[in-house]
Amino acid sequence: MTGIDDGFDEMKALRSELRAIAAIGGLVLLAGFCGVGWLADWGQAWLWLFVAAMLGAYAWRTAWLLLSLNRRRPQTALYPSVGWGNRVTLCRGGLIALAGGFFATDLGADFNVWAAAFCYSLAALLDRYDGFLARRCQHESLLGSELDIRFDALGLVIAPLLAIAEGRLHASYLLLSMAFYGYRWGLQRRQRRGLTHFSPPDNPLRRTLAGFQMGFIAVVLWPVLPEDFTRTAGIAFMWPVLFGFIADWLVVCGVLSRDNYDHLAAIAEQYILPGLRLVVAILAAAGLPPLADTALQIGLGGVLAAMVLFGLAGRLAALGLLLWLGAVNAPIADSLLGTLWLFAASALLLLGTGRASLWHCGDAWLQRYDGV
Template sequence: MSDSPEPILRKLNRELNRLSLFAVAGFLIGFAGLAVAGGWCAAGVWLAQAGAGLWLIRQTARRRLALNRLNPRTPLYRNLGWGNRLTLLRGALIAATGGCLFSDPTAPANPWLPALCYTLAALLDRYDGYAARRSGRVSLLGAELDLHFDALGLLIAPLLAVQWQRLPTGYLLLSLAFYLYRWLLQARVRRGLPTFPLPDNPLRRTLAGFQMGFVALTLWPVLEPAFSRQVSTAFMLPVLFGFVADWLVANGRCTARTYTQIGELADRTALPGLRIGLILALTLAGGFERTEAAGLSVALAWSASILLAVGCAGRLGALAILLLFGGGWLSVAQPALGLAILFAASWLLLLGTGRYSLSRWGEAWLQRYVGA
């Protein structure tokens, strides 16, 4: 006969407490290192803020331990499993990133500490699910924690980047969109109004992954702040549009069929049009201005443009153009055309090259679950 839920929940809670103690030990080591590098006062502020974040992570997990099962009809797993442990590690890394809020970006450990912590958290986002699938411990708990920690990370890391003037304040609209969406759904439920399921859309996960990668990159001192502030708007708009579209489906004002048709229309017309628009903007710009690098950067930019024109590994081509501009290796003389190029390349990176593409290389890798 299987164990009753209560003893297993107590066992899971004890395991969560042990993991929390390991995290506290790691934070104390970090505190000592920061104290040596930048002084006890700054280290104490970091520890207090990171500790508060860790408490929030623990409470979020503790309240959901009853979800540590495959589905509502199956028994509880006897331990958290490696997938959930990695997800909790992601949460601890996000808490460590939050410890740097309101800190001086010129301090000895900044920005390397938050950049490293959030980058590791973003990378682990792809592999905690892999660990769960390989160990046979896929759970409702893992899905819930993954969703909440993604949202928390996309609140804390952008807030830090805004404070360090690497992202505009408007980017926080994206950070708040998830919480607003959840609040609106809960408000409908409290009022007894129906909510409707969202159609499957792999692009949601792809967009979230790109946002985490972009925010992590802005925390490293490698991109020009002016560039990251411009590109942030381009990165933010498709996600905000997605939240609005999802909300219209959830409240019944847009049918799942219409939602799917809009996606097909964008794939058939808007994305190929963006490719044409990007090549046209590059042509009207009359070539590239060389800033730090010479012929190699120009050659890479035109090679990337050819990939986008024919739709072969187009996301890679869009990424190459963004990195060349963001790293300061290339620019164009006309600011308006430069902005158009950045927006078009950003949207093609996020959304893909659409129909009439020679090869959508990389699409399957972006949309698949590692280990599935």
């Protein structure tokens, strides 16, 4: 017999493995404490250790409480081991905890800033590979899906707090950090009160947008791009995801029907995104924002703007424009039109370039589940 009630031995093995993972995590924390103390300051090292340990304990406790989900489907038997996919996910949770520890340190010190950026960037990078390993090892589980969502949300609280403390993000970005927890709380509240609720429609953009947010925050944490650029870009990156949370919530509550939801998506695809391509091209041709000084730099910016206009690998071109203008410190946030340009380019990167695009390069890769 298989099912939820017959996994005593499997659960015992899973708990034993999770205790071993906790022991390894403790050794990593000790090594990190020594590193921060040796390279920065021993007083700060104690503060780092306390915060990182608390966050690490939260991540470990979350996994402990969800161990009964270590199965492919609710009706199937427990796996006898955590599996490599979940081990990588737990490693991601640990890296987020290590990054969060630096919130208690002096973020004016170069070592603390660069170490925090490294830890979170590695956690964001590994997000692409935990699912890959689970699928390749035939170990896909409900536990992995839930841990992935929760650690993504945790990282999008910890990392933005670090960036805000460094002055690299505007505090309003925390609206996005709170949106996931608000959505989950609201859904659970409706369920407890017996209120009618509906499942949100399938939308492959949710996973893509979450990946973009993690990548964006990872880039922002590195002290490379100018702070006025990253603060404005953070607001531009935030609003499409917030709009998605609002639309999903309206569907859950029954205020917005699935047909209307699909209709809004079609309007964006058919009209809004092509219109934003035109906005980016027109403002770039008008010299807003400045594309830099030399003829070569201006020519490169013009080529990228033309690629956006025609939807020729438009997402990659929008990314290229944003990184280029950030790298040359173009003052795009100094005017209303410059800010509009930044918002339009960011939306095209996040949402795609819409209809009549010549080449949707990269879209399939963004939505692909590696290892399938």
